[in-house]
Amino acid sequence: MTPRVATTTASTTTNLPEQLDVLLVGAGFAGIYQLYEFRKRGYSVKAIEAASELGGTWHWNRYPGARVDTTIPIYEFSIEEVWKDWTWKERFPGQGELEAYFKHVDEKLDISRDVVFNTRVLSAKFNARTDRWAVTLDDGRTVHTRFLSLCTGFASKPYTPAFKGFDTFQGVKHHTSRWPKEGVEVKGKRVAVIGTGATGVQVIQEIGPVVGNLSVFQRTPNLAVPMFNRPVEAKEQQQLKDEGLYPIYYKRRTQTYIGLDYTWTPKPLVDLTPEARRILFEELWVQGGFRIWLGNHEDVGTDPVRNDELYAFWRTKALARIKDKKMQEKLAPAVKPHPFGHKRISCEHSYFEIFNQSNVELVDMSETDIAEFTPKGIRTTDGVEREFDVIVLATGFDSVTGGITQIDIEGPKGTVRDKWAQGLRTYLGVSTADFPNMFWVYGPHGPTAFCNGPYCAVSTLPSPRSAFLAFILTY
Incomplete structure (x- = not known):
């Protein structure tokens, strides 16, 4: 079957009614999932996407080496019709694989027919008389929607310092x-x-x-850690599917603090002998990725002594790979620059x-x-x-709020930029007062930067992350 993907002229090929129940901004993991769910429930829904195809951050971040930092099958949709016949090539997929994955998603769910591509949302103004948002696009069209859902992600607005010259x-x-x-x-x-x-x-x-x-x-x-990436055979993935393990992996995501298939151990690390701690660190290290950090004992992040011990372990590993003594101190200093894990690794x-x-x-x-x-x-x-x-x-992003505040959003009492200028205030990380029927996921005050993106962006479990979806579906 040929994937139903958008072309570079797709902004004019998608029918966009002037009146909608739900308008989504963004077509990455969150936007795709919301469109899929709202459409199933009979709502009139469309998504606006600035890129020429699906994928969100995986469309824009094409730089050399771009790669997921979460293992398969954790970093994907848990929709069976998507995962049952999709096969990854690597344990930590690269950008090219993610691009192919979104084409597969489109083929299975027919998402693109309800997405307006190559188009940006310039402004959204709430009309108190009609209780609707008037959303203006950069192609001149205006859409009136009952609910406005911002699926802009936490790293969609690039940041470049104001360098002289x-x-x-x-x-x-x-x-x-x-x-x-x-x-x-x-x-x-x-x-x-x-x-x-x-x-x-x-x-x-x-x-x-x-x-x-x-x-x-x-x-x-x-304080980077090795991922120990490797190819993954199709038969290895198929065996897990045949044994019914994929749904178990997805369920496990809902049971951990960070939406992965592992989490911290509450037992204090100090209860282990020094020898047992070293063995534990070695075992977590060779598993690769975030295990040494987020699969460890919880007090490595809260007890300064235990955190120092983990940093010393990490530093020993890093120094063994750096030859020059001066370079060693620059990359893995004797005095840690910050607590290990308190800045995203x-x-x-x-x-x-x-x-x-x-x-x-x-x-x-x-x-x-x-x-x-x-x-x-x-x-x-x-x-x-x-x-x-x-x-x-590689200067990062105007993260978390930037994707929202770059849109001129005006509620009955003023703009969202002005509201947040003196400090960020939200309700459960999904909405903010004075902006009726406007919601977001994977944004301000959500788990966002410290969570597995696909799970946190699409979760429909009874939690703050999905409060807006539950509200809309019962309104």
Whole structure:
């Protein structure tokens, strides 16, 4: 069967009535699932999507090395007609696999016929007389909807610092979340990567082996952990399905704090002997991913002594992979930069080895910051100008609220930007006062940044995450 996917001209091919029960903004995991559920229940519903196809963050984040940090089959829909004949290739799928997955979802659920692609929502104004939202699109159309559901995700608005001279650089520069679909040639080039968060780590380890020279601008060391990714055979996945384990995995997601198939152990780590603790750490480490952090004993995140012990274990592992003594201190300092796990940890496979290459430089921004962009590259505050062919901006996002506040949303008492300007206030992380019938998931005050995205974005269990859906379905 040929997937029913959108083309680049899809913004004019989807019928969009002037009156709707529900208008969704965004067609990633949350938007797709809501459209699927509302449509089944007979509601008139459409989704507006700025991209040319489904996928949300997995459409926009095409940078080298983009990859999921959650294992299969946890990072996917639990809809049987989707998972029963879908097969992953890797334990931690990359962006290309996610793109193919969303095409499969579209084929099975026929989502695209109710999505307006290549279109952005400019504004939404509540009409108290009609109790409806008037939503204006960038193609000039206006839609009046009873319910407005914002499925914009927590990392949909890229953030680029206001670098002096930014537009003067004459080489190639791209933010990772706006990476060209055709890619960027970096082989043999002089490349800078600004930022060492999750995105920066993935880019650095991917392009490091092929660039001519690489300068990494680091603000804070990333306490990254290995994912130990591997290919996964189709027969291995089919066996789990045949044995009825997939529904069990999905059920397990609902029983853990973070929506994964494992969670913290409440028993204090101090109850174990030092030898038993070391064995535990080693066992969790070789399982890869977040296990060493989120599958550990709970007090590693609350007891400073236990947290120091875990950091010391992590540091020993990192130092063994870094040859240069000075580089060791930059990447895995003796004094931890923050409590282990209190800043979201990233997953990697060869990140630390990249810094053993003679053509790789680490620019410690705690010692010398970026002063300005120049036509040829970047000048730092110590007066050094480095010349580059390509600059990669792994500078993150206006996260959590940015996807919402970039839309001009006006309720009966003012705009959402003004309301949140002095501090964020929400009801259970799904709505905010004075904006009737407007809801969101996977956004402000939700579990969001510390949760498995697909589960938290689509959960319909009796919880704050699904309160808005339960409310609409019974209204």
